Amino acid sequence: MRQLNRLNQFARLWQHSRGAAQQTSVAEMAERCFCSERHVRTLLRQWQQSQWLDWQAQSGRGKRGTLRFLQTPEQLRSALLQQQLDGGHPQQALQLVQLAPEQLAHLLQPFMGGQWQNNAPTLRIPYYRPLDDIQPLSLDGRAEQHLARHIFAGLTRFADDRLVADLAHHWVRSDNQREWYFFLRPQLHWHSGEAIDARQLQQQLQRVLQSEDGSKLLVSVKSITLAHALCLRFELHCPDNWLPHRLASVSCLLPHPQDETLGAGPYRLSHFSPTLVRIESHGWYHLQHPLMQTIEYWITPQLFDSQLGTSCRHPVQIAIGAQHELSLLRPVSNSISLGFCYLAIQQSARLSAAQAAKLMHLIQQAEIVAQLPLEEGLITPGREMLPGWSLPCWPENRHIALPAELQLHYHLPVELDAMAHKLQELLAAHQCQLQLHFHPGKSWKNYPHLASADLIMGDRLIGDTPEFTLESWLRLDPLWPAILPAERYRQLMTNLSEIQTLEQEPARFDGLQHTFQQLMSDAVIMPLFNYRYQVSAPPGVEGIHLNSWGWFDFTRAWVPPPVMIE
Template sequence: MSGRRLEQQYLKLLSQFGLLEVATTLQELADQLCCTRRHMRSLLTQMYSLGWINWQAEAGRGRRSYLQLLRNEHQLLSDKADKLLDAGCFSEAIELLGEEKQLIAPLLRAKLGYSIRADHQTLRVPYYRTMPNLYPGTPLRRSELHLVRQIFNGLTRINEEKGEVEADLAHHWRTLEPLHWRFYLRPAVQFHDGRELCAADVVASLTRCAQLPLYSHIGQISQFGTLGVDIQLTEVDNHLPLLLSNIEAMILPADHASRIAFAAKPIGTGPYCVAENDDWHLRLKAFDHYFGLRALLDEVEILMWPELSVSQPLDKQQNHLLKSVTDSAKHTPEISTDTATWLSSSLSDVDYAAGLVAGFTGKPSDVFSEMFLEKGGYFLLCDSRSSFWQGIEQRRWLREKVSPHVLLRQLVEPIRHFWVPTGSLLPTWFHCMMPCNSESPFQLEQNTKPVLRLAYHKQHPEYHMLTVLMANVLALEGVELETVALTYTDWADGNADVDLWLGTVNFAVPEAWNVGCWLLGTPLLRQSISGGDIAQLNDWMTKWRNNTINAEELMRFATTSGWLQPLFHHWMRLKGPEQAKGIHLNNLGWFDFKSTWIEPEL
């Protein structure tokens, strides 16, 4: 009998008897389902093996047997969805639940951690939001930057241990002339769909990225033989191999623009390919034909936890923080935290410190596998197009009123130790604004309350908390803070009429290099760090390429002039199961999938 038919028969019995134990006979049950006694006995055997019923048969004329149904309709539905999830059929499970999608969350909780079946190793990680865009060359957030490096390759890559550029898709390169470079491609490299990489793919990819500011000095790209690529520059750039290791220069299939849903399910040449990507999970599978060393983990599944991005208003967090610890313990299902892999970027610090998700993160007092101060941090950016910040005195006023030390005192006490006030975006740098007087940007005699408009990107668990703190501080000055939530693309492109931008950034290895790329390559930063001076920005770009200005000098100008105002470094944490080997926290708050593996239990 098909599974669906057996369910229908079970539901008929459920509508008749409910979940109470009943005394009945095999013949009475057969009459209920309009079948023979022999077939009824087979149905009971199947239902018992699935754990749906208790059946105590009694032999003899006049003797009655005892039946108890153990699953209500919701539980039966959950059981079936659970089996689909075990098989990796997330879409089918969610479709099955239909209007009962709230049942998926507890089922997903049970799938966290790792599994080893027939030597097939899967590691599952919770995360608070979906990741529908994995398209190199578009604005990407921190987690997407990490994932793209698992899916794609560039001509070159960075050795994270040494911080040096090394061969990737190109096995060798050389400078023919100061403005002429040649790269030689590895043979027989395959895309995830089985097609071999060719020079035409590289030409198309680099032609595309040449439209971006950092690559605007790439003049002409041409094919040299079957596996050679020539690059002609308009400006000397001795760091071209380093530049080509950036995410924007990842190599895509030449026809990527015509492929359906490429952003969510891209095709690359990296150690992992995207098997599924939907509203509930992202599943990456090891690519068996990867040209490098085959990944050790067979699958990585990122399970989406949308409710983790919803925080209570700050006043409620403060009033109910201790109570939440007790309440959450009552409602959180029992989960083995020893098998869970958890990242500090998976949820807000408030939710973590309050114990709201202790079921899969462990207690806040637990020791982390790894923990270090992030290479990056939270910041405010004064929009150079706003009339409020045209003088450095006004930008200094903002720094004094919304300084990280003022905000820190208002943070909920249990999370303060995760936040470190800063003067720059790398922990080893320190910058202060140039000494000068401060002056309010608002006219005191105006009749209406002045309003500052601040933009941040959606789906970040800490922004609501920070903007509430800022609003409280500015309200003491008689200023109203109005917030605007944007898509990440609009935020990164600076597409909003606002006065301030709130953001956070993390820099991969080599950190200083990536700081410079971020400042000079991100439209939002480019429009304001120079105060809107395009000539100054172009001069920096030329000096950056010929190595007469470095990232620390660029950051010093942006911060001492008050356009960029760093706020906090954050402590990044990783907790993995003891069985996970080779799992190490990187600068983007994740870990390299291909070098992680699960040691089987004896």
Template sequence: MLTAERYVALLNHYSVPNISEPREVEVALEDLTNLFHCTERNVKLIIRKLQEESLIQWSPGRGRGHRSRLIFQVNRESFLLDFAQRLAKKGEYREAFEFLHQQEEDKAVLENFIHWLNDQFGVEQLTAGKSCKDIFRLPVYRAPLTLDPAKLFYGFDAHLVRQLFDRLVQYDSDQGQVNPMIAHHWDHNEAATEWTFHLRKGVRFHHGKELTAEDVAFTFNRLHNESMNDWLLSTMDRVEAVDPRTVKMVLTQPNWLLPRLLCSSCASIVPADLLSRDPNAYWQLPSGTGPFRLSHWSDNRMDLDVNPTYFLGRAYLDGVSLVFLPDNIPNSSRLKWEQLIGNDSRLPAKAGCDWQKIETLCKGCSLITWNRNKKGPHQSLSFRQAVNLMIDRQGMIAHSGKPGYPARSFIPLGDPSLAFYRHDPAAARQLLEESGYKGEPIRIVTSHTERDDIEWIRTQCASIGIPVEIEYCDKTKMAQTADISKDADGILTTLVFADDEVCELESLLQQDSSIHQHMPQELRQWMNGIVNEVLASPSGERRRALLQQIEHRLLEEAQVLFLVHRLLNIYVHPSIKGVAINNLGWIDFKEIWLTSPHPAV
């Protein structure tokens, strides 16, 4: 990198135009010592290095007053593009983009680099003898925080866990029912306080060991005792392996929702043998039972290889390679292939009219949660209501350029385009006056992905005299909400629901959920009582009504300000089939298949 920067410094210093022929200039060593801020001896070392890389020719001046001659061997555009490509091939994508963005006058080079990088993604066919492997390479702008099911916080991490691991059961949102997965059958006693799960035979972890009831019991005890997602098994008293194929769970109270809870990615089954032996080594390259196994995981890349003996049927793809790109790349520099997993609503650059657009409404929403365990103007109900009435959701949607609908609940209900929300600046000003607000600033914490929305909200609040201080956190810190919630007046985040009831409960009960962290004690105790009724009810309609009670109180107290339900759009190349957006907002790699012969991608 240093050699490249020095060559660019020389090009800039001597204003060398972008021409194809070598360019000669006269040079004094004294000029170069000033340019590189080093001694004449070090300048000579730099020159030698540039010569070794065939970037320059150097003819030293002989005698006093004779200047040296420097010939630039590589023109500017070719050098910049080649160097960025070499960085990318080594996996140093962040460094490549940072290097090119430093050369602001060379926008054509950046465009050429993006075009080249686009061609590195998509379908790659690897031929060995008579066999041919289909590898799908995709750019990702968010590396996973964890692959430990018990520590899941983000939707992308949960999506990857579902490619590598399996649960006892899985939820079919289209049919509204729980279906078998590792467990082929389950039953319960009359009170729903004892549940028995019967396991399939022949389900094997990627390292070869057959899954047994001991692995299930180990997984659930670990989830119950050691994790931020212990709320999933809050009613569990004990779990036992009755025999190698039978697991029995005894509860402290009736829980008719248990099978739905066990559909969560957090309840994915992990191997007791490897985790008990060396947990640190295991999580570097974890072994599950899923349709793909993890073969490589580094800061730059993750490789998934197909599990050829997967018990629910082999995936078509032979492998998936996820390349981690820096998340601060400007939107104008992003790649067309990210549309397959990036949830971006814009048409990819240079995408032809034959690309298929797939659109779905995200289950979940963006929201602000107020920290009522901290002193400040937000302790006033009138203040919180004033902010709620001041936020123009339709304007915020237009400002971000990302299509969606105003939200009045966690989950879109009915036709979202008919959703009613109130934007009333006059009423907001009146409520603000009633609150006794003195003009203190409020501090809202959010992630960089919410930048457009929070900037819109800051402008809206400023128009009625509320200054908003914004703190941006990276995804690691945002996942540790407990560490930042005490100091924040509010947190702006986006929730994505894979399973309606389960994810709604997760947002309310998970230890690191900002909603859970920010509730006052009295509200939290009331909510826990309602949740117990939810779990004890065999009626889906009654459970829905009880959850709506919680939601209505959050609305009435303006504890949570619901903002927007987003539309998720992806654009798919015509050679790729089987692409659909799952409830986590991503595509399941197992369902993808490719046409043959493959069109050029």
């Protein structure tokens, strides 16, 4: 880009004196700009016409003239950035800001938050790490899952913690509970404008069924067929009253069979790179259209722990706004997350049931969560797994000694690293050496050392309908077959199969509560702490309400026009 080259050469010239006026020659400036004297004269003429600087030359070869800078490189970058953004060219704008991460974050701050761009409302969100590819079958990150729910649609979806219709307008179940019919809305379209064919949805659901997670989530599904051009028929091996919930899961969101970047959600993906992710509303959406035309994630990585990586940060407190607005930001929504970080104990010969219960008791009594060196207000100690699912009082077992050595494996977020070291100190006081093993991932998928762990710490996201989320956790997470004996794990799966046959939702909730209460009583699992979710925004951004994922529904956010019509 010619503008970028001119700006970089100007920055080299400016850097020599840090913008101070100076006596210099064309030859010296050519050396600093790495170009010929002839080209420098051309640049000086252009820069002077653009009022970047003032150059008063002296006649005679090699004579020194007076150079005064009228702009700084940062001011010019900001102005050029504004021009590109106003023209609706964020990709070109990013090419103008080839700066170090901390400089980039500072430069971009004035352009964050709610903006009007070409008479279209745009929300720009500064984000701390690059996002993974938005592919529903392989998403672990909270931000990626939130984006996927806006880009793709499923037969059903969650809204305000309720299960509602999406691509299907309703569904019915046969009397024997082994056949389900999902009736599709007419005139559905992909983001490209292509009409959605029911056979495409059938094909994509078959793909989910054949995937590793999908085969576990939809284990009760025997076949998926077309009952009609606008009706999908699910035949089940056994009754499963969670089926509509399962089809609203992230892994059951449906991309286009030939182009996995295309979906049928309220926003289409228009740009995806390590520095910018942009989604735009489209006219083919089958439900209520969003109020915000464009959502942009501007990736501005910050300094991070080289061992834990950039993704170790856990942005549960999101601030949307420009630098000059930060003093005006107000918390528009906050909540205690239902999701939690947990400790699990492997049920094996290395650690007896009595020793596991003693360990749980020590952690519970020591209250080490309150001692973690973390930002105040970020987390809160876990007192229950879900509201009403209280922790048991594990026996002290004072006469029982802990093993001389134990292995703790844990993954992100970074708060678990602080927890691991506190736990190491606690067990050392009881003559138990705790070896720490950090896994730089967001889940235990494809982690080869899980079976060798005595203790395990991880993060359990909980979104909509928390009871169903925990049921899926038991089915999908490799944690459970790794820490439970084979017979106990088989019994757990049998128990889940019995619970899913219950027609009334409260009965299924009670069954799951009993299952988890038993796992906690047996010192298999305990929640350690929950996060305090918070979203802050400047006065000009409206319609932001925190959801159970710690984000807000993009379809409801809006910004008032810059000039109110009287």
